[in-house]
Amino acid sequence: xxxxxxxxxxxxxxxxxxxxxxxxxxxxxxxxxxxxxxxxxxxxxxxxxxxxxxxxxxxxxxxxxxxxxxxxxxxxxxxxxxxxxxxxxxxxxxxxxxxxxxxxxxxxxxxxxxxxxxxxxxxxxxxxxxxxxxxxxxxxxxxxxxxxxxxxxxxxxxxxxxxxxxxxxxxxxxxxxxxxxxxxxxxxxxxxxxxxx
Numbered sequence: 093x094x095x096x097x098x099x100x101x102x103x104x105x106x107x108x109x110x111x112x113x114x115x116x117x118x119x120x121x122x123x124x125x126x127x128x129x130x131x132x133x134x135x136x137x138x139x140x141x142x143x144x145x146x147x148x149x150x151x152x153x154x155x156x157x158x159x160x161x162x163x164x165x166x167x168x169x170x171x172x173x174x175x176x177x178x179x180x181x182x183x184x185x186x187x188x189x190x191x192x193x194x195x196x197x198x199x200x201x202x203x204x205x206x207x208x209x210x211x212x213x214x215x216x217x218x219x220x221x222x223x224x225x226x227x228x229x230x231x232x233x234x235x236x237x238x239x240x241x242x243x244x245x246x247x248x249x250x251x252x253x254x255x256x257x258x259x260x261x262x263x264x265x266x267x268x269x270x271x272x273x274x275x276x277x278x279x280x281x282x283x284x285x286x287x288x289x
Contacts, residue, residue, distance in 0.1 A: 099189075100196055103222075107161060108274040109203055111196035113141040113189055114159035116169060117151045121159075125150045142183035153182070158192035158199070162275060166195040207273040255286035 100111035114121055124137040125144065146152030152174070158166040170191045177185045210218075221243075228236040258268060269279035 100193065102200065105200070105203060105273045108278060109200060110161040111193075111199075112159050113192050114157050114165065115141050115144045115153035116155045116157065117144065117153060119154075122151050142181070145182040147181060156187075156189070156192050158195040160196060160199055162203075164199050166192065166199070168195050203273045206270050208271040251282070252286055255282045259283050259286050 099113055101107075102109070116122075122144065124139045126135050126137045128148075129136060141153065141156060144151050144153035153172055155169040155171045157169045168191065170188075172187070177187075225236055225239060228239065263283070265276050265280040265283055268283060269276045272279060
């Protein structure tokens with residue numbers, strides 16, 4: 093799991109490729125920023141990019157870059173212009189995050205291109221189902237909740253059957269991970285769970 097605050101997410105890949113704005117301090121990704129709230133055992137912290145503004149003894153970010161939960165890091169770095177930002181907190185500054193977002197979107201395109209394509213009819217049905225469920229939430233939230241429960245059970249059953257077929261074929265976790273656009277550990281769990289059937 094990642095230790096930064098998610099900025100971008102897609103339904104296609106979920107948490108496996110959640111993206112965020114990463115900061116660099118001294119050319120490296122810093123650890124979390126901790127907030128002094130007095131005495132107590134719970135010390136709140138964050139890795140949100142806006143916390144690295146050099147205020148209250150926090151590190152000051154030198155540049156941004158896109159990061160992904162899969163471990164990918166953008167080669168492109170976007171320096172912060174502290175002369176323009178001045179002493180204001182980063183969350184109040186007019187900071188352009190379009191570069192990191194574009195880099196993460198390009199990374200997702202590579203992941204999407206490597207993933208196994210879904211049959212067009214199935215993809216269209218999934219889009220239609222999502223639209224229908226969203227519309228049902230407004231009119232009949234209990235019915236929408238019931239439908240999502242049915243879908244979860246169908247997905248679990250069919251997913252286990254599909255993973256079992258991949259196990260029977262001797263498919264490796266690396267191949268499954270690439271085909272699904274997920275992490276190796278998630279693919280390994282899918283395959284191990286299927287072996288227990």
